[in-house]
Amino acid sequence: MNHLQLIIKREYLNKVRNKSFIIMTFLSPIIMVLIFTLVAYLSQLNNEAVNTINILDESGLFTNYFKDSESVNYTTLENITLNKAKLATETSEVYGLLYIPKTPVLDDLSESITFYSEDSPSTSMMRSIENKIEGRVNVLKLEESGIDAKQIEELRINIDAKIETFEGKKTSKLGAGLKLIFGGIAGYLLFMFIIIYGNMIMRSVIEEKTSRIIEIIISSVKPIKLLLGKIFGTTLAGVTQFAVWIVIMLLLSTAISFIFGIDPSAIQSQQQELFGDASNTQQVITDVFIEINNLPISNLIIMFIFFFIGGYLFYSSLYAAIGAAVDNETDTQQFMLPILMPLILGIYVGFFTVMDNPHGIVSQVFSYIPLTSPVVMLMRIPFGVPLWQQILSLVILFATFMGTVWFASKIYRVGILMYGKKASYREIIKWLKY
Amino acid sequence: MNNLLVTNNVSKSFGSFKALNNLSIEVPKGSVFGLLGPNGAGKTTLIRIINQITIPDSGSILLDGNPLHPNDIKNIGYLPEERGLYKSMKVGEQVMYLAQLKGLSKTEAKERLNYWFDRLGIDGWWNKKIQELSKGMAQKIQFVVTVLHQPKLLIFDEPFSGFDPINANLIKDEILRLKEEGATVIFSTHRMESVEEMCDHIALIDKSNKILDGKLIDIKRAYKSNTFKVGIAPNNPDTIHAILKEKFDAIPICFKSINNEKQYKIKLPESSSINDLVTYLTSIGQLSHFEELIPSVSDIFIETIQNN
Numbered sequence: 225m226n227h228l229q230l231i232i233k234r235e236y237l238n239k240v241r242n243k244s245f246i247i248m249t250f251l252s253p254i255i256m257v258l259i260f261t262l263v264a265y266l267s268q269l270n271n272e273a274v275n276t277i278n279i280l281d282e283s284g285l286f287t288n289y290f291k292d293s294e295s296v297n298y299t300t301l302e303n304i305t306l307n308k309a310k311l312a313t314e315t316s317e318v319y320g321l322l323y324i325p326k327t328p329v330l331d332d333l334s335e336s337i338t339f340y341s342e343d344s345p346s347t348s349m350m351r352s353i354e355n356k357i358e359g360r361v362n363v364l365k366l367e368e369s370g371i372d373a374k375q376i377e378e379l380r381i382n383i384d385a386k387i388e389t390f391e392g393k394k395t396s397k398l399g400a401g402l403k404l405i406f407g408g409i410a411g412y413l414l415f416m417f418i419i420i421y422g423n424m425i426m427r428s429v430i431e432e433k434t435s436r437i438i439e440i441i442i443s444s445v446k447p448i449k450l451l452l453g454k455i456f457g458t459t460l461a462g463v464t465q466f467a468v469w470i471v472i473m474l475l476l477s478t479a480i481s482f483i484f485g486i487d488p489s490a491i492q493s494q495q496q497e498l499f500g501d502a503s504n505t506q507q508v509i510t511d512v513f514i515e516i517n518n519l520p521i522s523n524l525i526i527m528f529i530f531f532f533i534g535g536y537l538f539y540s541s542l543y544a545a546i547g548a549a550v551d552n553e554t555d556t557q558q559f560m561l562p563i564l565m566p567l568i569l570g571i572y573v574g575f576f577t578v579m580d581n582p583h584g585i586v587s588q589v590f591s592y593i594p595l596t597s598p599v600v601m602l603m604r605i606p607f608g609v610p611l612w613q614q615i616l617s618l619v620i621l622f623a624t625f626m627g628t629v630w631f632a633s634k635i636y637r638v639g640i641l642m643y644g645k646k647a648s649y650r651e652i653i654k655w656l657k658y
Numbered sequence: 659m660n661n662l663l664v665t666n667n668v669s670k671s672f673g674s675f676k677a678l679n680n681l682s683i684e685v686p687k688g689s690v691f692g693l694l695g696p697n698g699a700g701k702t703t704l705i706r707i708i709n710q711i712t713i714p715d716s717g718s719i720l721l722d723g724n725p726l727h728p729n730d731i732k733n734i735g736y737l738p739e740e741r742g743l744y745k746s747m748k749v750g751e752q753v754m755y756l757a758q759l760k761g762l763s764k765t766e767a768k769e770r771l772n773y774w775f776d777r778l779g780i781d782g783w784w785n786k787k788i789q790e791l792s793k794g795m796a797q798k799i800q801f802v803v804t805v806l807h808q809p810k811l812l813i814f815d816e817p818f819s820g821f822d823p824i825n826a827n828l829i830k831d832e833i834l835r836l837k838e839e840g841a842t843v844i845f846s847t848h849r850m851e852s853v854e855e856m857c858d859h860i861a862l863i864d865k866s867n868k869i870l871d872g873k874l875i876d877i878k879r880a881y882k883s884n885t886f887k888v889g890i891a892p893n894n895p896d897t898i899h900a901i902l903k904e905k906f907d908a909i910p911i912c913f914k915s916i917n918n919e920k921q922y923k924i925k926l927p928e929s930s931s932i933n934d935l936v937t938y939l940t941s942i943g944q945l946s947h948f949e950e951l952i953p954s955v956s957d958i959f960i961e962t963i964q965n966n
């Protein structure tokens with residue numbers, strides 16, 4: 225076995241056998257699933273409560289207009305003054321009172337409708353009540369001006385422009401959103417992976433220094449091999465952990481939804497309710513599948529793998545460089561922020577610039593800079609990027625990775641001769657000259 | 659080729675600080691070579707250059723007649739002064755790993771490891787973690803790591819620190835045995851008595867320069883001052899002092915003895931021989947002690963450094 229393999233094997237086994245690593249591998253997904261279950265359960269509990277609302281309609285315009293829904297029952301109060309109605313509502317179990325006064329002009333209604341309750345009602349409930357009143361008032365106003373509301377409804381036209389490339393590939397606005405979501409997920413995954421395992425790589429690079437075995441190791445192997453071995457070994461351990469997490473989470477959530485009958489999608493339906501009705505959900509889902517089919521799937525998947533690996537390795541090498549420069553973990557703080565900043569920048573550029581103009585000069589430039597290219601290029605690819613551009617960006621990314629490891633190994637070699645001397649940026653620049 | 663390791667005019671600077679200045683040493687094959695010098699003289703820098711941890715600014719290093727090559731790591735065993743092992747790794751796995759890094763195959767490493775563990779009486783440690791061992795125990799493991807791949811050149815930096823006298827002796831005997839088996843040993847220490855015991859050659863480094871090197875015997879010869887320690891029961895106790903003072907450069911001293919005698923340190927002038935002195939002394943009394951004063955390594959060390 226050559227050195228690199230030996231080092232990777234040791235690093236991997238060392239990480240995987242570590243007690244806290246094992247505990248976290250099995251504990252994290254359990255905690256995650258438990259939290260999700262709890263949230264799903266709580267939102268279900270929340271939904272199950274049915275509120276009753278009293279309506280005092282002095283205008284008489286809304287008679288029989290409010291229909292009971294899943295979460296709200298309406299009771300109409302009649303021939304009673306506002307004060308008495310308020311008192312009656314307050315003393316009973318009823319949630320609140322909606323008061324619609326009689327106004328001489330319809331327009332005045334907008335200012336004078338009041339909702340009384342013990343505590344402030346949820347925004348979703350208020351919005352649904354407001355929508356209902358608005359709809360009714362609009363119809364009334366149209367009638368007032370002698371226009372037939374039904375006619376208007378019939379005359380309304382929805383424009384849905386089709387977007388098509390010259391090659392005949394059809395896309396739509398929904399597709400653009402989908403592409404963005406894909407890029408966002410890729411960026412977020414990369415971000416998470418780097419934050420979780422980057423630190424691990426850094427600590428593993430410091431390990432030789434804190435255990436003082438460094439001189440024995442460095443008189444046996446070249447620093448660059450040591451660092452590469454550490455990066456690959458730790459990455460493999462990370463991938464293992466991630467795979468275990470996903471398997472456990474899938475198993476657990478299936479088991480839980482079987483046992484308790486809790487539907488994790490309850491959270492989603494809750495959100496949909498907030499954002500408006502989902503009457504045409506079926507249609508949207510079909511559209512989404514059509515759009516997914518339209519994406520350059522194989523290109524995306526292959527490039528996702530390459531850019532994910534490249535981006536992860538490149539950021540790992542930066543963490544390794546920090547580990548190489550310092551003597552112990554407490555010295556690493558000052559270097560952490562500058563590493564995460566470009567990654568965050570990449571995600572922002574991706575979301576704002578790429579969405580605006582996927583092939584503009586800014587998007588192009590950022591999809592070549594290795595610090596941001598893994599995120600930005602992945603966001604651009606669904607919009608169609610020539611293969612040579614993708615490959616060029618990858619080459620730059622991997623070349624920079626190797627360059628950084630070389631740079632880190634140089635710092636590492638010099639750093640050990642300067643035991644105890646703190647690594648500042650100035651010191652590091654000096655070391656490069658040795 | 660009689661020298662295993664030769665350094666030619668090796669220089670190394672860290673920034674404006676010159677750690678080594680045109681240093682040349684020759685380490686003969688099969689010798690124990692003492693690398694001596696005060697703290698900060700440049701010993702560790704030289705050792706690191708030999709181990710290819712650092713690259714010299716100028717000068718060349720020959721191992722067995724050939725320029726030092728990255729593959730030579732398997733020909734060198736290095737026990738650094740800065741001791742450490744992976745704390746959470748098991749002893750057996752750790753030594754196997756380090757041996758394989760030095761180029762041993764798995765089976766070879768295992769075989770030799772069993773031999774050494776048996777030899778040092780540490781068989782039962784295979785599955786222990788380093789953090790469960792005492793400092794001395796961990797040192798033994800490190801010694802095994804250093805010698806396991808049977809290198810031509812062994813470099814020990816303060817090998818006895820942290821050992822109790824029994825284990826220090828055990829390690830000393832092992833080093834001497836390795837030398838008998840053909841290994842060459844470079845030995846850096848501040849313990850002059852172990853240099854005295856073990857080294858054939860020494861080099862003394864001070865302030866980045868070599869100020870003395872050669873065979874220990876030759877150096878001692880060069881540094882001896884023709885001085886003798888004498889114990890004598892004089893025929894005439896009252897006049898002996900004056901007589902000796904008049905004839906030689908003699909100073910009364912005190913050393914442990916079972917005889918009732920006068921004790922002197924006498925420096926002989928270049929012109930007269932030892933026989934003359936002994937003949938004269940026997941003529942004026944009963945000679946009970948006669949010993950040439952040979953300078954110790956410690957004396958030479960202090961004298962040379964102070965004069966530098």
